[in-house]
Each structure stands twice: as structure tokens, then as C-alpha cells.
Amino acid sequence: MAATYVEILRSEFPDIDSELFDYITGVLDGCGADFEDGEEVFEAVGGVLQEVSADSKNEDDVRDICLQMFNTLQLSRRPGPPSQRQVLLDAPVQLSQMSMDTTSANNDVQGIWMMKRPQNTMVDAKKLEKAEAKLKAKHERRNEKDLQKASIPLVLEEASASQASSKKEGRAEQAGKNRSYDIRIENFDVSFGERCLLQGAELSLAAGRRYGLIGRNGLGKTTLLKMLASRSLHVPPHISILHVEQEVAGDHKAALQSVLESDTLREGLLGEERLLNARIANGTAEGMASIRLSEIYCKLEEIEADKAPARASIILAGLGFSPKMQQQPTKEFSGGWRMRLALARALFARPDLLLLDEPTNMLDVSAILWLENYLQTWQSTILVVSHDRNFLNAVVTDIVHLHSHRLDSYRGDYENFVKTKEDRLKNQQREYEAQLQYRQHIQVFIDRFRYNANRAAQVQSKLKVLERLPELKPIDKETQITFRFPENFEKLSPPILQLDEVEFYYTPDRHLFSGLNLSADLESRVCMVGQNGAGKSTVLKLLMGDLTPISGVRQAHRNLKIGYFSQHHVDQLDLNVCSVELLLNRFPGRTEEEYRHQLGGYGITGELATRPVASLSGGQKSRVAFAQMTMSCPNFYILDEPTNHLDMETIEALADALNKFKGGVILVSHDERLIRLVCKELWVCEAGKVFRLDGGFDRYRDVLYEQFKKEGYL
Incomplete structure (x- = not known):
């Protein structure tokens, strides 16, 4: 001692x-x-x-x-021992x-x-x-x-943008000659605090094309959308922009009326029509009132104002709003449904430039499939940030790739981008190797005859050739992202986790589930799908034991250790500390090297680990949440919408880690790519039941399409 x-x-x-x-x-x-x-x-x-x-x-x-x-x-x-320095509180703590x-x-x-x-x-x-x-x-x-x-309160950095102005374009706009709906922004920079996100970049958006903006988490995709929406980057003033970023503020207006009012032109014409008709009725109208009223009727007919309620209703229905929900006041909806309402308003308003930031995050699989079909017929320009590979393949006509502080454009969908990018990298690598070999060949000649008087002129000529060659730069390859789920547990004999004849409700007048029978083991790779509000998250909480069944039994192996990733996991992180401190506070008694090693397994390395969590991007916060969840080495994972905010490379890394993991997995996700890569069993949560669907995700898509066509949403 x-x-x-x-x-x-x-x-x-x-x-x-x-x-x-x-x-x-x-x-x-x-x-x-x-x-x-x-x-x-x-x-x-x-x-x-x-x-x-x-x-x-x-x-x-x-x-x-x-x-x-x-x-x-x-x-x-x-x-206690260094490896177990934790304090067990035997009473509540009073602040x-x-x-x-x-x-x-x-x-x-x-x-x-x-x-x-x-x-x-x-x-x-x-x-x-x-x-x-x-x-x-x-x-x-x-x-x-x-x-x-x-x-001192936490002060977050702010984004800023600057660009070189074109006098020619400025004069054209002032003269009212620039009526094109194409957007071209040249030689611009975007910064976030002291960090440079884009430098000398160019962005060209042709009218009517649909662009997918992709790139790793934390590089500035969301910031670029905000700079465009705020017009910090110059977009011609006659081009209307709508950025779906914040949820609709709740009030007494019905959801359908809220969507209808987003078309300001229609609302303005209808308001003027009501005013003129009232003046004509009470005899206070001016002489030109009837002429103006005729013009308004022509304009309303031109924009098909009479069809607007039906069009708004179809949009809301496609995004999951039932006829009853469409008449509900907006204040009665949760934040997720208000975000859907914001998306519905944007789709109905039809701006010249529609900016969408991860639109599939708030949607279930059926709403995503409907949105894919709806956007395929979109007439104006779209710039969408999305991590959903299948959504991009279905919707976009072009890809804009943000990397190395610049933007590169590619024609075609995401699959074509991957192929074209690989071909470009191969060609660049061949050019680099050929130029390197040429330089070496010249250098060998120079070194061999440097002191030969008879060859002095040739040596000088070769030196000048070397000076004229362009600067040799190696290929800029993005680092590969890897996830690793630690395993230090023994195999458990079944039954591992199951629900037998479970009945559950929050209020007796509304039964949520009855006769629920589910089971999973350490070999399970289950994905659960269903519309938002069907009760998927409730099923997960019943499986974890966070909710107690009204009747029926939950059985779990005594050595079962569940790691849970909730939809709101990222929102519950302490934003005022850095990632290392976050793990230290949650799992005290380990070295800084251990915390950094854990974070590094999820791509939070170097100075990222010492930045306040509040300054990280959404995807980086998700990685921190994964690092926190896996620190205790669970043998079973229950993941509720884990792909929100993750970039495509990270989703691929997550899928690979889940496939290598030796424990069990139950996953709720709307990301078709992740479902196809990981899941061997599909559960559908619907109408108070959870049942296995044979045929997997392909069969589920077919069922949804048949339903859309039957109800007239497509």
C-alpha cells in the first residue's frame, strides 16, 4: 500500500x-x-x-x-480502483x-x-x-x-461570404436586361468564423435543372445554402428563393390554409378581389374598379387558382397528412410535422430556386417515395443537400461535389457521379505519374552532365524545361471513414430479447398495440419501417424495457446490454463542452488518450475533438453520439433513425460496422441504402401491429406505390 x-x-x-x-x-x-x-x-x-x-x-x-x-x-x-472511479449516488442531488x-x-x-x-x-x-x-x-x-x-456565454462563430463582382452583370441588372433564370456565381469565398470553407469557388445552376449538393460532414454544405438564401452570395434579384430550413410557427390556421397562403401571388389577387367586390357592393368603387377586377380574374384563371386547394391537399397527403390532419390548427403539430408543413408550403409556392437541406430526415419511407416522384416533374431549379443515395438517384439531374474548398460539377445522378469521379481520379493519377517520370528523366540528365562543359548548354535548356513545367501536386484523395463497434462480450444463449402477447397504450381510450409478439437474438439484423406516428419508437422502448406493457411479458437475457441511439440523441449532447470532456463526464476515470481513441474510431480526430460540441456540424455531432453510445461496449444495438445528418461515406461506414458486429441489431430507418446493406428481416409497424414482410424492401416499395396510385397521390 x-x-x-x-x-x-x-x-x-x-x-x-x-x-x-x-x-x-x-x-x-x-x-x-x-x-x-x-x-x-x-x-x-x-x-x-x-x-x-x-x-x-x-x-x-x-x-x-x-x-x-x-x-x-x-x-x-x-x-476506488483507477479503472472504476465512479461515484454511486445514494440520494437525489439538490442543486x-x-x-x-x-x-x-x-x-x-x-x-x-x-x-x-x-x-x-x-x-x-x-x-x-x-x-x-x-x-x-x-x-x-x-x-x-x-x-x-x-x-461568459458560449459564442458561436458566424458564417460569411464574399465574391468578386462583375461590372457587366451589374450594369445589365440595373438596365433590367438580365432576365435569365440561370445562376452563375464566380470566384467566391465562404468562411465560418476563422475556418475557410470555400475559396475561389464557382457555382453554376441552369434554370430547371435539379442539383444534388454532396460532400463530407462539416465542409460547409448547409452554410452554402444559407449564404444563397440570405443573398450573401449574389443571386439576380428577380429570382425568387425559398429555403426549407425552419419549422412553421404554430397558430390557429389549419394546415391546408397555411399551405395555400404560401402562394403570395394568389393570396394577393384574392385579397384584392374581395376588396374590390366589397367596394362595388357598397357603391364606393372607382371607375376603373371593374376593369381591374377583370384583370384579376384573368390572372387567377391563368395561374389556375381554383385548382390550388386540390393541389395543396395532394401535397399534404403525399407528405403524410390525413384529411383530418389537414384541417388541424398548425399549433397542434409536433416539430417534425411542422417541418413537413414547411416543405409542403415550399412545394406549393414553387419558387424559382428551391433550397432543400436534408429533406428526407423528417420523412418516413412512404413520404420519401412520394417526394421522389413529385420532384421528378419539378419545373424550376432545385439545389438539395441529401445523404440519401437512392433519393439523389431518383431526383437529381446534376451533382455538385464540395471538397478541398471548391465545388466540382458532374452531369447525371449520384451513381454516374461515383463512376465519373473514379475515372477522373484515375486519369489525374496517370497524368501525375507520367509527369513525375518525365521530371525524374530530366533530372537524371541534369545530374549526370551538370559538370560537363560540353553539355552545359543542354543542361541549362533542361533546367528551363523543369522551371516551365506546371507545379506537381499529388492527387487529393478524401480520407476513408471507418466505424468500429467494440466487442468484448460472450455469446448469449437464446432467448435474448422478446415480447410475448404485449398490449400497450398511453391512454385507455386509444389502444396502440395488442397481441404484440416479437423476438430477436445476437444474429438479428432487423429493420422496422412504417409511417411516422405508427408507434415504431414506442416498440423500441418496449423492447428496451423503458416502457412497461399493460399486459403481456417482456423477456430479456440477464447479460443483455443494449446500446440505444435515439432520434434526439444528438439534441441531448452537452453543447458547451468539447467531445473529450463529454466522454470524460459520462465515463470518468480514463485517460485522455482513451477518449481520443474512442472518438477517433468515429472520425472525430485532432482539433475536432477539442472544439465545443455546439460548433460541430450535424453529422459530426452524430458521430460524437455514436462514440458515446459504444463506449460501454453493448452486445445489442437499437438504433432509431441513426442516419440523420450523416454523409453517404459515413452511412457506408456505419453499414460496414454493423455487418461486422457480432451482436444483435434492430434498426428503424428510412434510408433505403442502409436498409439494403444491413437488414436481413423487415418488420412493418402498421395499424397497431408489427409483422414481418416477406420479400424485403422491394415488396414494401411495391405496396406503397400501389397505395399511392389507389388514393390518387401519384
């Missing part, structure tokens, strides 16, 4: 008098938690100890003793009491300076006073720093 600092003090300084001994141990007791290393212990009591030891110990000896005492102080603060305890602790520290200092001692009183003053000043500085840190 290691010696305590008291024992070290008595052993190393046997002649120390009792009053001085009490004084030093009092300082170490009161301030031990604040010392960061042995040097700080030496600064506090080293001078006093040197006086006590006289000539028996030099300064280095005293420093070593202070380091030993510091190490014992560190050990004494750890409750008000914690505040009082903190005040009390500060008073205890202040009491150190009021200790009765030994008067009759062999130590120089002035040196003792100097040591005390130094230690007290250190504490005051630290307390002041902590107070400042607590009072």
Missing part, C-alpha cells in the same frame, strides 16, 4: 516541530484538490521544507518529495445544496489563510509569509478565472 503524504512528511523530515507539521498538513489538506502538479506543491511548501531540512536536503531532493506528496494527494481523491456546499468549501479554503501560524519555529517568518502570500494569490487568480469562465 502506498504511503500517505503525512507518512512521507514524517519520514523525510523527522525533526520537524509539531506546530509546523500541523501548518503544512493543513495547507495540503485544504488545497490538495487544486494542485495540478508536484511543482505547485513545491511552490506552496517547498521553501518552508528547505528551511526545515537545513543542509540535509538540497532543492532537487525537496522537489522530489513534493512530487511524491502530490501523487499521494491524487490517489486519495480517487474513490441549491450544491451551491451552499460550494460556498462552504470556499470558506474552508479561506480558513487556511487564518490558520495560526507557528510563532516559535526554526523557519524564517518572512519566508513563511512569502509562501502563504504566493499560495493565496494563486487561489484568488484561479477563483477569478473560474468565475469569468462561468459568466
Whole structure:
């Protein structure tokens, strides 16, 4: 057993008098938690100890003793073995009491300076006073720093954009000659705080084409959309822009009426029509009123205003709103449904440039399939950020790839982009190798004849050839993303996890499930699909034991350890700390290297791990959430919409990790690519039942298409 600092003090300084001994141990007791290393212990009591030891110990000896005492102080603060330094609370924690305890602790520290200092001692009183003053000043500085840190709110960086202006385009716009709906933005930069996201970039959007904006998480896709929507990047003023970013504010208006009002032209004409008719009826109309009314009727007929309610209703129905929901006030909808409502308003309004940021995140599989079909006939320009590979293949006509602070454009869908990009990289690699070989060939000649007078002219000529060659740059390949799910568990014998004849409801008047029978084991790769609101998340909570069945039984193996990723997992992260601190707070007692290693397994490396979580992109926050979830090494994963905000490369890495994982997996997802890569069994949650669908995802798509056609949504 290691010696305590008291024992070290008595052993190393046997002649120390009792009053001085009490004084030093009092300082170490009161301030031990604040010392960061042995040097700080030496600064506090080293001078006093040197006086006590006289000539028996030099300064280095005293420093070593202070380091030993510091190490014992560190050990004494750890409750239990280093690998298990966790505190089990046996009662609820009252924050008000914690505040009082903190005040009390500060008073205890202040009491150190009021200790009765030994008067009759062999130590120089002035040196003792100097040591005390130094230690007290250190504490005051630290307390002041902590107070400042607590009072400063987290300030997030802001995005900014700049671009080179074209005088020719400016003159054309001022003269009203530029009526094209094509968008071309040249030589522009976008930054987020001090980080450069795009530099000298170009973006060309041809009217009527549908563009998919892709790139790794954190590179600036969402920021670029915001710069376009705010017109921080120059878009001709006659081009209307609509960015689906925020949910609709709830009020008393019905959902259908909210969508109809998004068409400002129609609403303006109808409002003017009502006003003119009222004036004509009460005899206050001007002479031109009837002529203007005729113009309004012509315009309303031209824009097919009478068909607007039916069109709005079809859009809402396709996005999952039942006839009853379409008449509900918007304030009664949850945030996810209000985001759908925002999307419906944008689709109904038909802007010249529609900006969509991860539109499939808020949708279930049936709504995604409907949206794919609807956007295929879209007449104006779309720029969409999406991680859904199948959605991009179904919708877009072009791909814009954000990487290396620039934008590259490709004709065709995502599959064509992958093929074309690979061909480009191969050609660039061949050119690089050919140029490298040519340079080496010239250099060999120069090195061989550098000092040959007869070849001096040729050598000079070769040197000039080298100077004229373009700068040689290696191929810029994106780093490969890998996920790893740790495994250190034994095989469990079935049954692992099952529900038998389970009945559940939140209110007795509305039964959610009855006769629910489900089972899974460590070999399971299950995906559950169904419309939003069907109860998928409730089923997951019943499987985990977070909800108790009204009747029926949940059975789980006693050694089952579930890792759960919820839809709102990212929202529940502490945004004010960095990723390393986040893991330290959740799993205390490990080294920084262990936390960094865990985060690195999910692509959070280098300075990303030390940034405040609030400054990370949505995809990076999801990776942090994965790192946190897997830290305890579960043997079964239940994942509820894990792909939201992840880029396509990360989804592929997630699928690969799940396939290599030796435990069980139940997955709720709308991402067709992930479902096809991972799942061996498809559960459909519908009408109070969960049943296995033979034929997998292909059969499920066919069922949904048949339903859309039957109900007239396609």
C-alpha cells in the first residue's frame, strides 16, 4: 500500500516541530484538490521544507518529495480502483445544496489563510509569509478565472461570404436586361468564423435543372445554402428563393390554409378581389374598379387558382397528412410535422430556386417515395443537400461535389457521379505519374552532365524545361471513414430479447398495440419501417424495457446490454463542452488518450475533438453520439433513425460496422441504402401491429406505390 503524504512528511523530515507539521498538513489538506502538479506543491511548501531540512536536503531532493506528496494527494481523491472511479449516488442531488456546499468549501479554503501560524519555529517568518502570500494569490487568480469562465456565454462563430463582382452583370441588372433564370456565381469565398470553407469557388445552376449538393460532414454544405438564401452570395434579384430550413410557427390556421397562403401571388389577387367586390357592393368603387377586377380574374384563371386547394391537399397527403390532419390548427403539430408543413408550403409556392437541406430526415419511407416522384416533374431549379443515395438517384439531374474548398460539377445522378469521379481520379493519377517520370528523366540528365562543359548548354535548356513545367501536386484523395463497434462480450444463449402477447397504450381510450409478439437474438439484423406516428419508437422502448406493457411479458437475457441511439440523441449532447470532456463526464476515470481513441474510431480526430460540441456540424455531432453510445461496449444495438445528418461515406461506414458486429441489431430507418446493406428481416409497424414482410424492401416499395396510385397521390 502506498504511503500517505503525512507518512512521507514524517519520514523525510523527522525533526520537524509539531506546530509546523500541523501548518503544512493543513495547507495540503485544504488545497490538495487544486494542485495540478508536484511543482505547485513545491511552490506552496517547498521553501518552508528547505528551511526545515537545513543542509540535509538540497532543492532537487525537496522537489522530489513534493512530487511524491502530490501523487499521494491524487490517489486519495480517487474513490476506488483507477479503472472504476465512479461515484454511486445514494440520494437525489439538490442543486441549491450544491451551491451552499460550494460556498462552504470556499470558506474552508479561506480558513487556511487564518490558520495560526507557528510563532516559535526554526523557519524564517518572512519566508513563511512569502509562501502563504504566493499560495493565496494563486487561489484568488484561479477563483477569478473560474468565475469569468462561468459568466461568459458560449459564442458561436458566424458564417460569411464574399465574391468578386462583375461590372457587366451589374450594369445589365440595373438596365433590367438580365432576365435569365440561370445562376452563375464566380470566384467566391465562404468562411465560418476563422475556418475557410470555400475559396475561389464557382457555382453554376441552369434554370430547371435539379442539383444534388454532396460532400463530407462539416465542409460547409448547409452554410452554402444559407449564404444563397440570405443573398450573401449574389443571386439576380428577380429570382425568387425559398429555403426549407425552419419549422412553421404554430397558430390557429389549419394546415391546408397555411399551405395555400404560401402562394403570395394568389393570396394577393384574392385579397384584392374581395376588396374590390366589397367596394362595388357598397357603391364606393372607382371607375376603373371593374376593369381591374377583370384583370384579376384573368390572372387567377391563368395561374389556375381554383385548382390550388386540390393541389395543396395532394401535397399534404403525399407528405403524410390525413384529411383530418389537414384541417388541424398548425399549433397542434409536433416539430417534425411542422417541418413537413414547411416543405409542403415550399412545394406549393414553387419558387424559382428551391433550397432543400436534408429533406428526407423528417420523412418516413412512404413520404420519401412520394417526394421522389413529385420532384421528378419539378419545373424550376432545385439545389438539395441529401445523404440519401437512392433519393439523389431518383431526383437529381446534376451533382455538385464540395471538397478541398471548391465545388466540382458532374452531369447525371449520384451513381454516374461515383463512376465519373473514379475515372477522373484515375486519369489525374496517370497524368501525375507520367509527369513525375518525365521530371525524374530530366533530372537524371541534369545530374549526370551538370559538370560537363560540353553539355552545359543542354543542361541549362533542361533546367528551363523543369522551371516551365506546371507545379506537381499529388492527387487529393478524401480520407476513408471507418466505424468500429467494440466487442468484448460472450455469446448469449437464446432467448435474448422478446415480447410475448404485449398490449400497450398511453391512454385507455386509444389502444396502440395488442397481441404484440416479437423476438430477436445476437444474429438479428432487423429493420422496422412504417409511417411516422405508427408507434415504431414506442416498440423500441418496449423492447428496451423503458416502457412497461399493460399486459403481456417482456423477456430479456440477464447479460443483455443494449446500446440505444435515439432520434434526439444528438439534441441531448452537452453543447458547451468539447467531445473529450463529454466522454470524460459520462465515463470518468480514463485517460485522455482513451477518449481520443474512442472518438477517433468515429472520425472525430485532432482539433475536432477539442472544439465545443455546439460548433460541430450535424453529422459530426452524430458521430460524437455514436462514440458515446459504444463506449460501454453493448452486445445489442437499437438504433432509431441513426442516419440523420450523416454523409453517404459515413452511412457506408456505419453499414460496414454493423455487418461486422457480432451482436444483435434492430434498426428503424428510412434510408433505403442502409436498409439494403444491413437488414436481413423487415418488420412493418402498421395499424397497431408489427409483422414481418416477406420479400424485403422491394415488396414494401411495391405496396406503397400501389397505395399511392389507389388514393390518387401519384
